[in-house]
Amino acid sequence: MPVDKVTQVAQTKPLHGEIPVYAQYTFGIAGEKFFRELKDNGRLMGVKCPECNLIYVPPRIYCERCFSELTEWLEIPNRGVVHTFTVSHIDLDGNRLKEPVIVALVKFDGVYGGLVHRLGRVEADKVSIGMPVEMVLKSKTKRVGSILDIDYFKPV
Amino acid sequence: MTEKIKVWPGTPLSDKDLAAKKVLLTEWHPNLKYAWDTGMGYGRYFAELKKGRIVGTKCNKCRRVLLPARVFCEWCFRTVDEWVYLKDTGIINTFSIAYTGSMAERLKEPVIPALVEIDGSGGVAIMHLISEVDPWKVKIGMKVKAVWKPEQKREGAITDIMYWKPI
C-alpha cells in the first residue's frame, strides 16, 4: 500500500458539536431570602457583618473577610448612585441592537457591594457616573424571584 | 472531632420540595456551539475513513503504531515517520452492553460499545460499536470486522464505520 510522508498537509475540516446541558439553580440560603423579599415585598435586602461593620448587597450567609456567620438582615433604601456604566450596542452574539442598552453598576450608601442592572427612562448621553438612581420594580404579579424582578433603575 | 459535632451543615432538598415550590429556582440555557478543527493527523485519518481505509502513523524510534493517526509521538516527542494503512479487522479488547445513552437516558435496546484492537497495530485499540450479534454472546478476544457505510454516504467521520461485526 502507498505510504506518504507526513510533510503533506492533511485535508482538515471542522467537526461540529455542543455541550447539551443547561443549569437549574437554587438561590442558596442567602439568595432565597433576598429574592423572596424582592418578589413578595418589593424590598431590597442587605445583611450586616457587625465584626467588620460591612453591609453586603447582594447578601451572603458569611462575611468574606472574617468568616462570621451573618444573620443581621436589614432593608436597603432603593436609591443608589451609578458607580460606572456602559452603553452596549451589541447583543451576546455580537449582533447590532436596535436600541442600545445602558448597563450600570449601582452602589448604595453605606453598602459593601452593589447591583449590576439596566438603566431606563434616560438617554444614553444623559447618564453620568455619580448620578442618583432609583429601583423600578416589575408589577407584583409579574415578579418571579429573579434579578429581572427589578425592571431597571431610573434617574431620581 | 466528628463526635463533637451534632449538627452537620447542609440543607437537602427533595424532588417533592421542588415540586411544592419550597424554594425559588432559576435556569440558564447557554447557547454554546463549537467547530473543532481536525488538524493534520486526524484530518488525514478522517479523509482515509471516507475512502474506506484505516490509517495510522508510525514512529520509527519506538516502533509504535499511533492510532488514531497523529503527527507526533508523545513518548519520543518527535514527528512521526510514516503513515501506515491498517486492516479493518481486529479483536475485542473489552466491551459493555449499555442500556444508558450519553445523557443517562434509558435505551430500549442496548448498544455494545467496545474497544477494538486493530490488526497489525501491535495491540492498539480504538473505540467503536459492535452489532449483528446477540449482545450476551459477545466475548473479549472475539474477532471482528468493520461494517462501512456505503461510499456515497460517508462524510469523513468515525461514524463512516457503522459498527463492527464478529467474523
Next chain:
Amino acid sequence: MRKVAVVGAGMTKFMRRAQETGKELAWQAARMALDSCELTLKDVDCVVMGTAPDAFDMIHMKAEYLSDGAGAWRKPYVRGFLGGGTGVFTADQAWYHVASGLFDVCLAVTEEKMSSCLPHPQGAFVTCWDQYTESPLGTSLLWFFAWEMNRYMTMHGITERDIAAVSVKNKKNALDHPCAQLAAEITVDDVMKSEIMAWPVKRLDVSPTSDGAAALVFVSEDVAKRITDKPVWVEGVGWCLDTMYIGQRDLYYPKYVEYAARMAYDMAGIKEPRKEIHIAEPYDPFDYKELHHMEGLLLCDKGEAPRLLADGVTQRTGNLPVCPSGGLLGVGNAIAASGMIKVAELFWQLRGEAGKRQVPGKPQRGVAQAWGDEMQVGTVIVLGV
C-alpha cells in the same frame, strides 16, 4: 522540604441536591475546618481550591466564583483540577504550599454541586471524550467504567458477585457516617438484581451524584506544635497521569495509580505498604474501583483484592480496613469533595476521633487515593501519626 501537618477538617452533608449555593457549601466546610483547630481566617496564609468541571454549574472560572466562600479574599489562591482526582490532589497541593516554606497555614477547600446540571450531569461528560473519534459514537461515561470492570473481571476470573460485595460493605460502613447520602444495609443479591446500566455495571455498583463540600487545614511544623498535641503528618504525596489514548492503556490495571503510590511511598519511606499501611481510603465511585485501586496502591497482588474482601480483611475490624468512611458508594460522590473526605477520614481515624466509624487498634498510618481526569490520573496522600 518542611514537615507539614493536617490539623483541622470539616465537611457538609452529602446530598442529592443542596439548597445552599456552592459558595455557601464551601464556607460551611471551610469554617468548620478552621473552627475545629481554633484558627480564624486571619491565620490563613493561602487557600487552595479543588472543584471539578465548570460544566456542572455552568459557571466558568468556578474557583473564582467560589473564592469568597473558600476564604480566599485577598489571599494567594489557586485551583487544582484533575477531574475525579481533584480532591486528593488539592490536599497534595496544600502540602507543597506549606512544605515549600512559602506559607505556614494553608486552607484547602473542595466543593461540588452537581444538581444544577440538567437533564443529567452525564451531559457535562459528553465533552470529556475526544470530540473527533469518540463522542460521535454516542458515548456515555458509563461505557468506560463498564469496559474497565469487564476487562478486570475477565483477566482475573473475578465475578460480578465478588465485586458487588464492595458496595455492600461501603454502604453499610456509611450507616455510621453522619453526612452520608446513600448509607444502607443491602445484600449482594440486591446489587445483582439492580437495573443494568452498562453491563457489567448495575445501578448499585455506582455511587450517586452529590452536592457537598469538604475542607482541611494544613500547617507547618512550628504552627502544628503550637496549636495541637495531635498533629497528623503528611508523610508522602504522589500523582501521575497516564496516556490520554484509551486504546493505549490496558484497563485491567491502573498503572498510573501505582506510579503515584510509589512516589508517595518513597517520600514516606514505606518499603512494604501491605505491612506499613494500616488503613486505606481508595477512590470508590464504582465498587470494582476499590479493588482495582487497592491493587494499584500495592496493598495486594493484581487480582487478589476480591479475596481480601471475601476474607473480611478490608472490613472495619479487619487487618486492613478499606473505606471505613463508607466511601463514595455510601457517603456520596460530590466529585472534588469526595476525594477530600477520604483524606479527612484518615485524619479523624488517625486521631481516634472517627466516632462510630473508628477502626480498632490505633492505626498509625493511612493512604487515601483518588482517580480521575480522563480516567487516567492517580492522586495519593499518605498520612501518619
